[in-house]
Amino acid sequence: MFIKPFKIKNNAQLKGSDTKRLKARIQNEYPNLTDSEYQMLFPSKSSITSVKVITHSGFVSSAFAVDKRPMFFEIEGGKLAPTLYTLWLLPRILPYFTTVTGVLQKLSNGADLMLPGVIPVGTGLRMYGNFKKGQLVAINLTFNKAAVGVGLLSRSSDDLYMAGGHGPAVKPVHLFGDKLWSLEPSVTLQIPTDTTVAAANIASKDDFPALGEEPKKKTNVEETVSETLPVIDNLQIEESVPQEEPKDSLDDILKNAFLSACKYKGKDLALPILTSSFYRTYVLEEAKCAIEIKQTKYKKVSTFLKEMADQGFIVVREETKGVDKIYSIDFEHSEIVDFIPDQALINDDTKEKETLFHSSMAELYLVTDDTLPFFTKFDYKRNEGMAIGNVRKLLREYCQKNQLPFTDQSRTLTVLDDCLRNICDGKESASLDEINSIFLRKMKHTYEMVGVNELKQSNKPAIQITVAKRSGNKNVTLVKNLESYGIILTEFIKMCKHGAAASTTIVKVPSEKHELLQVQGNQVKFIHDLLTEKYKISPKHINGLQFAKKTKK
Template identity: 35%
Template sequence: MFRKQFKVKANNQLRSSERKHLIDSFFKHYPQLQDTSLKEIFPKKDNISLLKVETSAGILVDVYLVQKRAVAFKVDNIIFPTIYTLWKWPNLLISFTTHAPVISKLKEGADLMIPGVIFPKGINFSTVYGMFEKGVPASVNTEDNKAPQAVGVTACNSGNMFLNTKGKCLIVYHMLGDRLCTLENLPTVQLPLLQPPDWILNYQNITTVCNESEKSINTTNMINDNSYEQELGTPSNTPIDECNKISEISGITAMDRLLKNCFFSCIKFSKNIQLPILTSTFYKTCVVPFCPEDLSLDIKKSSYKKLSSFLKEMAELGIITLQEKQPGVDEIVDINHTHLLVQSFEGSKLKVEQVKDKQPVIEEALTVTAAVLPIFSDFNLKKGSVLQKSEVRSYIKEYVKLHNLQNENDPKKVKVNVVFGSLFKETDVVTWEELFQKLFTSMGSCFKIQNSQTEVVQKGKLDPIVLSVAIRTGNKKVTLVDNLEIYGINIENFAKECQQNVAASTSINTIKGKKSRQLLVQGNQIVFITSHLQNKYKIPKKYISGTENAPKKKK
């Protein structure tokens, strides 16, 4: 942003009220700073100047100067500390660590790419750099010096960076040696020599995703003012989008990416996982179906080699809870649907649309009612939101953890706070199971029907697909099919399939008092329709009523 010459539109000294507003805003963005630190950044005795500048691309930026040195700048209402400020407080922002040769590429206008970020061998990305969203301020340092040398914003969230090894990590705004460092014709201050980043002091065997640091730089897409406008104006393709374009899986890195995509797609989009579930069953029936037909998921070709190693890492991240059922046999007993990595997973073409011709899951679900809304509102859920029992358990565990309600003397019990008090009026402590059961009975009941492409929710009793035979004028028989749409079946497509397979005319009618439209098929077609529902749409026989109306076989 400041690599090229910019125009100074205005240069004014801040009034006392403006000064106070700036300091309050800076503290709001960086609450970890103490009053003494703020006074060091903005000394009372020194004046603060505001430079309104316009980059060569026409981007308006506010730059704040103390003693002619830039200490902060503001873009899109976000205040960023300059590298000079960060040298005194190097832990103020998320700091991505890279190799020293990469810095020279950043100075030429390139962005930091995910493969250029280094982290310990055997430790995943999120463990070192934590959880964060797209577009938050961050900095770049090197493996031998924690002093930041670049400032910008994250190009995607931590979930995407954890799942992928390609794409941008940081969009660079400000760099050591750029024109922001040399305002008022002052010389660039020499980079201080600080200790290595804190996390490096705690780990050994540092490695990168790829061996050559130069590969971490997208030199063909160096930042210029036009590309910066594009980054601000429209969201760029995420690394997950790049994964969608894979036509062949080759190499450990690509297999790791496919495995994680399938796993997180399963966790986020499969609402029918019945817990506890054996890890081997979970992998075969839940994870593998999310692999596209033109790809092959082989965990032996990943860096994990074994399913147990991969699931152990997911458990360490807090996404799943593993329990040993018997020696050498593990099962998943809980899934944390509220985990940031799960929530931030944006999905891809590897998700539900790729899982074809799978039996629909018809299950009992719960809805959020007014009685329990104060609990679930903490997780941005609304009245009427549909949840599985396993999801309810996950949210309640997270709620108890957030509000510190677990009994210190007996972890099997939970303290009743004001919100829980509306459900338990005569006790101060309840067991986990009592809490779960009370919540289940306080929530609304419904049925959820989920197939590979749709999810249908119906309150109350689930009606079966009803097949009946009626007599029309001229003693002609017709087959009537009710409730197809309740099961997520496209009634127009189903009608065409009947026409093509049994050469019979069809019509779709709206019947007063019916929950969905009715399909009429000429002739007694009970046998075909039953078979078609079971074979193509995978509807279990117990949800089809009226099969006894099929024509009797001649002896």
């Protein structure tokens, strides 16, 4: 339903009366929600909008967004379904069906969640719950309780049990990464990390004993507990206050961040480098929490780096008065060699790399047996995918290469050779549009989940960086077209605030159609380096480096 791309018909803010009707519908369909949970869904003074869409199948639906983030959407039958954002906020609103990680990609390509991929809960008749056909359920993965999809049950729980592990279980209508999730790119969220789902029915090595050994007898957990523990009535247990682990001081966090920057980023640095740039761009990035240098014992960055130089980690020299640079790093220093970063910091770093860009659904056409004789001439294999534009491009190239003649003076109808004639159902001649339509009809249509940064950049507008004057004759740096490259603006803003130590916000300029990113001061060089080094965007797709502040030689 919403997994395939859809068209937005209109987007309008709800009036007070319409908002009351929407809340009444949600209360009617989800009566178990508490007042505090309703307040979480609709905070006071929040803006509620209705987005009318036309799905790929032609169904007219409405999605309801709170502060630009979609929270509910209509499915066939008029029922309101929660989005992933709602499920992440209120996980208990729907029952869950759990599957393994590899299945998510197949669901994103349009497949149903099949019964062999479902991890049953318990044993017996209720291993798939007690639900009716068509009931809304959430989908999550074995390693994370957080929902990754919303779907409709293909069959009742009883029918699922009687199916013997075969056939469809859930028909997805909304998945992580689809257009509904990224309806407003500026407020998208990634999947939150939750506890692991207990998969009780996954086979273990005890289920398959060595040849000749008797299998271990499985015991019911409830029976074991009841046999070993006496029944105690009116037992009162005082809750113990957990002991808090001692927290690292800001001084220790700062030094650990410095060691991490030297060990993992130092070899990639173009030395000499300004001490201020090294601290701002690399040391702060490695810190596991925000650091304010004035709250440490050092009070100043120069004092901290001077102490690190005295301890033999780095060599700092004063190039000109007040301008210090790092000329070398001792990677053989015992503390750098023995340094092991905090595991949580490694996970956060990995997570950041995964959330730099939005995901997107790419439309693909797969080579089938009917079209294989043609595509093998271009080294394509069966079930290999290509974009819709590539099909027409290859057809035009084939006709020109084989010099297929035209049948009319207007040069619209092409005489088909044996290869094209067999695929086009025996037609002797046809226009390029007609041939293309026949090919697309005989190919398999599907979708693939990709990062927007993986898509070709040739047809995208260049990122424009300019410098403008604001009140008080102060410079600000303006950046536009970031969204064309799938960049998550919230993450980009954090990096600008963190790395450039400058106020960063999104503004609307009357002369521009789209919103712009505004950074205080002339930060052209910093933003250019961030885009090329962190986001791996080619410099040829970035304009405006000439506006960078001129540095003294």
